[in-house]
Amino acid sequence: MGLRFLFFALAVLGIYLIVRHFWRQKRQIDGGSKQVKSVDSVQCAFCGLHLPKVEAVSDASRYYCSKAHLKAAKEEDS
Numbered sequence: 001m002g003l004r005f006l007f008f009a010l011a012v013l014g015i016y017l018i019v020r021h022f023w024r025q026k027r028q029i030d031g032g033s034k035q036v037k038s039v040d041s042v043q044c045a046f047c048g049l050h051l052p053k054v055e056a057v058s059d060a061s062r063y064y065c066s067k068a069h070l071k072a073a074k075e076e077d078s
Helices: 002-032 067-077
Strands: 041-043 050-052 057-059 062-064
Touching: 057 067, 062 067
Parallel strands: none
Antiparallel strands: 041 050, 057 062
16 A cells, blocks of 8 residues: 555656646746847946946947036046
């Protein structure tokens, strides 16, 4: 009786592991089709912070993370 129960439990465990493997594999394939949009990033010329280009404050060819850093950089150059 105990040996039959052991074999039955191992069979149920094996089936569970196989089903779980295929379920995870399917989920990875479905989830892998989503594409992440990339954004252009720039570095603040004053502090070195990296941020998206659309959020940056630009002055000629330099980018800054805020208007305060743009002002501080202009004062430093003067």
